[in-house]
Amino acid sequence: MAEPAADPLIDSPPAPPPDPRPDPVLRRLLRSLPLPAAVPILALIAGVGVSVLALVQSDRLLRNEEEHRFALRVEELHSKLADRVRVYEQVAQAAASLAMTFPDLRWTEWNRFVEALDVPRRYPGIISIAYARAVTAGQAGDLVASMRAAGLPGFRIWPETAGTERVVNVFAAPADEANARALGFDMMSEAARRSAIERARDSGQPAATRAITLKIDEASGAKPAFILYQATYRGDPLPPSPEARRAAFTGVVLTPVRIGPLVDGLTDELRPDAGIEIFDAPLAEAEVPLYRSRRPAQGDDGQEGGQEGGQEGGQVSVTRELPVGGRVWTVRYQNLPDTLLTAHDWVPGAVLVGGLALSIALSLILRMMLATHSRALELAGEMTASLRLQEAERRQLFTQAPLGIALVGPDGLVADCNPSFAAAAGLPREALIGTDVRLRFGDQAAVFALEAALQGESGKLESDQPLLLGGRRSHFSLHFQPVTADGELKFVVVFAEDIGEKRRAEQHIQYLAHFDALTGLPNRVLLYDRIAQALREARRDGSKLAVLFIDLDRFKVINDSLGHSFGDEVLRSVARRLQAGLRESDTVGRLGGDEFLIVARRVTEPGDAARVAEKVVAHLASPFTVGGQNFVVTPSIGISLYPDDADDPEGLIRCADIAMYHAKEQGRNGFRFVTREMGAKSRERMDLEGSLRRAIREGELFLVYQPQVDTLTGRIVGLEALIRWRHPEEGTVLPGRFLPVAEETGLVLAMGDWVLFEACAQIRRWRTRFNLSVPVAINVSGAQFRDGHLPAKVARALDANGLSGPELEIEVTESSLIDDVEAAAETLAALKRRGVLIALDDFGTGYSSLSYLHRLPIDKLKIDRSFIHDLSTGASNTSVPRAIVGLGRSLGLSVIAEGVETQEQLQLLRDLSCESYQGYLFSRPIPVEEVERMLGRLDAREAVPVG
Ligand SMILES: Nc1nc2c(ncn2[C@@H]2O[C@H](COP(=O)(O)O[C@H]3[C@@H](O)[C@H](n4cnc5c(=O)[nH]c(N)nc54)O[C@@H]3COP(=O)(O)O)[C@@H](O)[C@H]2O)c(=O)[nH]1
Numbered sequence: 001m002a003e004p005a006a007d008p009l010i011d012s013p014p015a016p017p018p019d020p021r022p023d024p025v026l027r028r029l030l031r032s033l034p035l036p037a038a039v040p041i042l043a044l045i046a047g048v049g050v051s052v053l054a055l056v057q058s059d060r061l062l063r064n065e066e067e068h069r070f071a072l073r074v075e076e077l078h079s080k081l082a083d084r085v086r087v088y089e090q091v092a093q094a095a096a097s098l099a100m101t102f103p104d105l106r107w108t109e110w111n112r113f114v115e116a117l118d119v120p121r122r123y124p125g126i127i128s129i130a131y132a133r134a135v136t137a138g139q140a141g142d143l144v145a146s147m148r149a150a151g152l153p154g155f156r157i158w159p160e161t162a163g164t165e166r167v168v169n170v171f172a173a174p175a176d177e178a179n180a181r182a183l184g185f186d187m188m189s190e191a192a193r194r195s196a197i198e199r200a201r202d203s204g205q206p207a208a209t210r211a212i213t214l215k216i217d218e219a220s221g222a223k224p225a226f227i228l229y230q231a232t233y234r235g236d237p238l239p240p241s242p243e244a245r246r247a248a249f250t251g252v253v254l255t256p257v258r259i260g261p262l263v264d265g266l267t268d269e270l271r272p273d274a275g276i277e278i279f280d281a282p283l284a285e286a287e288v289p290l291y292r293s294r295r296p297a298q299g300d301d302g303q304e305g306g307q308e309g310g311q312e313g314g315q316v317s318v319t320r321e322l323p324v325g326g327r328v329w330t331v332r333y334q335n336l337p338d339t340l341l342t343a344h345d346w347v348p349g350a351v352l353v354g355g356l357a358l359s360i361a362l363s364l365i366l367r368m369m370l371a372t373h374s375r376a377l378e379l380a381g382e383m384t385a386s387l388r389l390q391e392a393e394r395r396q397l398f399t400q401a402p403l404g405i406a407l408v409g410p411d412g413l414v415a416d417c418n419p420s421f422a423a424a425a426g427l428p429r430e431a432l433i434g435t436d437v438r439l440r441f442g443d444q445a446a447v448f449a450l451e452a453a454l455q456g457e458s459g460k461l462e463s464d465q466p467l468l469l470g471g472r473r474s475h476f477s478l479h480f481q482p483v484t485a486d487g488e489l490k491f492v493v494v495f496a497e498d499i500g501e502k503r504r505a506e507q508h509i510q511y512l513a514h515f516d517a518l519t520g521l522p523n524r525v526l527l528y529d530r531i532a533q534a535l536r537e538a539r540r541d542g543s544k545l546a547v548l549f550i551d552l553d554r555f556k557v558i559n560d561s562l563g564h565s566f567g568d569e570v571l572r573s574v575a576r577r578l579q580a581g582l583r584e585s586d587t588v589g590r591l592g593g594d595e596f597l598i599v600a601r602r603v604t605e606p607g608d609a610a611r612v613a614e615k616v617v618a619h620l621a622s623p624f625t626v627g628g629q630n631f632v633v634t635p636s637i638g639i640s641l642y643p644d645d646a647d648d649p650e651g652l653i654r655c656a657d658i659a660m661y662h663a664k665e666q667g668r669n670g671f672r673f674v675t676r677e678m679g680a681k682s683r684e685r686m687d688l689e690g691s692l693r694r695a696i697r698e699g700e701l702f703l704v705y706q707p708q709v710d711t712l713t714g715r716i717v718g719l720e721a722l723i724r725w726r727h728p729e730e731g732t733v734l735p736g737r738f739l740p741v742a743e744e745t746g747l748v749l750a751m752g753d754w755v756l757f758e759a760c761a762q763i764r765r766w767r768t769r770f771n772l773s774v775p776v777a778i779n780v781s782g783a784q785f786r787d788g789h790l791p792a793k794v795a796r797a798l799d800a801n802g803l804s805g806p807e808l809e810i811e812v813t814e815s816s817l818i819d820d821v822e823a824a825a826e827t828l829a830a831l832k833r834r835g836v837l838i839a840l841d842d843f844g845t846g847y848s849s850l851s852y853l854h855r856l857p858i859d860k861l862k863i864d865r866s867f868i869h870d871l872s873t874g875a876s877n878t879s880v881p882r883a884i885v886g887l888g889r890s891l892g893l894s895v896i897a898e899g900v901e902t903q904e905q906l907q908l909l910r911d912l913s914c915e916s917y918q919g920y921l922f923s924r925p926i927p928v929e930e931v932e933r934m935l936g937r938l939d940a941r942e943a944v945p946v947g
Helices: 024-032 038-101 107-117 140-149 177-182 191-203 242-248 259-267 346-400 419-425 444-454 500-514 524-541 555-562 564-580 606-621 649-665 676-698 735-745 747-770 782-786 790-800 814-818 821-833 849-853 865-872 879-891 903-911 928-937
Strands: 129-136 165-173 225-233 249-258 274-279 309-312 315-324 327-335 404-408 414-417 459-462 467-469 472-474 476-485 488-498 544-552 587-592 595-603 624-626 629-631 635-642 670-673 701-710 716-727 731-733 776-780 808-813 837-843 860-863 894-898 916-918
Touching (some): 038 129, 038 225, 038 259, 038 327, 038 346, 107 129, 107 165, 140 165, 165 249, 191 242, 259 274, 404 419, 419 488, 444 459, 524 649, 544 649, 555 564, 564 595, 564 606, 564 624, 595 606, 606 670, 635 649, 649 676, 676 716, 676 735, 701 928, 716 747, 716 916, 747 776, 747 790, 747 928, 776 837, 782 814, 790 808, 808 821, 860 865, 865 879
Parallel strands (some): 635 670, 716 776, 837 860, 860 894, 894 916
Antiparallel strands (some): 129 165, 129 249, 274 327, 315 327, 404 488, 459 476, 467 472, 544 595, 544 635, 587 595, 624 629, 701 916, 716 731
């Protein structure tokens, strides 16, 4: 078996677009990454982290720099403070030197000396420079006396309970009131002072008290201060040993110093945001500050625990020790945290903001890049999927297409075909592939078409005759489509549709359109065609043509009594017999129902047609056996001739039809030729039909109304609508003239519809204008009544005009009901359900008036005018009207007499208690305008209500 050729549909699709995806390694890497959304977030987090680190780092650097600067300033300040203390010690020493040089120095000289020092300006914090003389208890009196003698009469030593060794304040400069108060104070009486004095005495060096409150401040409150003592000796300014110093000890220079002023001047040199604390203790013992600058350091008030410096909670502190008069002070310099970063404090913030901004920007850029990348990947994926889908769809289309598709290569060999093509060809697909399809076509036209397609010409072919495609014969529709690329034929696509079924259906439809389904004979359409054809032939040959209209006698009885299928079988048997007795050139067809037609060609004289008719009679004469029953069917035949009676198919058929009726009238089972009179009548009828069609179309019909009146009161109890034709040439034409033609042609249905809708519209108008409350009757023909749509049409007309039903009365004739009483009863019941009134017209003229009446929902009986006419002829035959009135009364029906022309007739009707009448006596049928005048004149209260 040949290898299936490569599928050109698959091989030849447009080359897939280049794979837009990145190379595999990168792809794997990208796939291993978290979702594209995560990468920018991670970048952002990293960026924020780095920014925060940068912030911290820059902050730290700035702080370090600030600390360093602060430390330098502190060193500078501390050395100034130490210098100042040293200077103060030197002042004390200088004063001590003075006292030792001039042991008999008087207080005035002391004062002068101190004033010369300009203490307040040059030595802030020093309250005074005083001198206290050391005396024993025994020498105290002398001291007091000498002091008094020196101009201080109030001088006394205090407190008086002092010990044996006293150091008494004798000079205090400047000489102000406060210093004066301190004179005479025995320094040894107070422990802190005594201790410092003893250190000063024994060491010969300046000695400071611990922080104390000066006597001069005791009254005003604590102001931290200390007193710096410098001992004086007799003889040697500094005896060599403590014992020698004690022995030579003469007193002390005392310099009380307030710590605040001492330090304030210096701290002002610090930045105002810095603080200073001074503790009167070494670093390890510093507890309660002796001094705190105006802007003390924030945070705890405690010591730094021996630290040389540090930073806590953003606060920088530097601690130094300061020797003061033999004591060790601790000085803590502090800077406020919020003031550390000053000139460059925006830098960390800027670093953070910049870092964050960069991180966000980086994240956004990454996000965009990744989104673009992932969208590109997505698009590439979508494109690939779409191409695959297209490919799959194309393949599916090819394999599942109900249309046969074959691909024929330039060599004429089948490259591929789908299952439908294989099925159409009646061969397996594998058997077809590789074969030369031209050898398989059983039709030369198909071969030519394919060869033309192989030359690049597309073509279509629908075989009229069954065509052999492969191994199977049917009707095919073939379409050859060459497919080229770069001007070169790649293959020819052959589309093959098996249209055999369609052809058969078309043929069947064609058959049904021209042949009678029941008998297989030509139907009305084909008969017309055959007559037209025969007429052309007859005109050409100058021959005659006969049309025989055959109607089966009493076939209705057979059909109704034995059933329709039985009737159908009879019709088929009749058709066979009619065919059997005819020449080949003649045509027999069925018009419908029990009507057949024979078209006899090449008739030279009427006798030829008569013989055909006789043959028909003869052939049908022998009994038929259907369903085991024997019976005889006889025909009535009307014959028309061309050119004698008519020269077109319609005319010939119509004339033959009329002649057939005459044949029936003359006793059936025979035939009649068209007579001159019949022909004339037929032509007139045809003219009339044409005019009537136009009348309906052009709106030439109109209604007149005849009042119906109460026999006793004379009140109008109803109106009957009667149709008229306003003929353009003949004026008003009465229905008696055109109704029969309308009924024959079926035009009566369209006409009846118009009457129904026009009457309802008129009722609506009158109800609106005149408050009309009596019913309006319309006449309904037998055809209308039987066509099955009357109740629906009536309902539509009522609905369209907003009428409930009893405003309309429908007059049906007895003859309309009599054919099928059951169907009639159903139609009437449907009408009654919609509420209309029913009147039985021409009552009394029918077949079995009394037998069916009780089964029909009727409201009114109309006594035919022939009976009323009889009343006036003096025949005084009142029996029928009397019976009808009595019948009506017993059935509960109202009775109306029509055709009342005289008072006499009216009187008789009154005598018979007939309720109402209509006739020329009261009014002829009158046009709308006259009705309206009449309604306008009438008192509405006289009108009898509907129902
Ligand atoms: N299917 C429809 N049939 C209709 C319609 N309109 C009328 N007809 C029927 O046509 C027949 C003739 O009708 P018309 O010529 O209108 O005659 C009617 C009256 O004019 C006539 N009549 C009334 N009073 C008198 C009278 O005193 N004397 C006298 N000689 N004739 C009179 O009677 C006809 C009404 O008859 P009827 O309908 O039976 O009440 C006739 O059969 C109409 O029914 C239509 O729209 N559709």
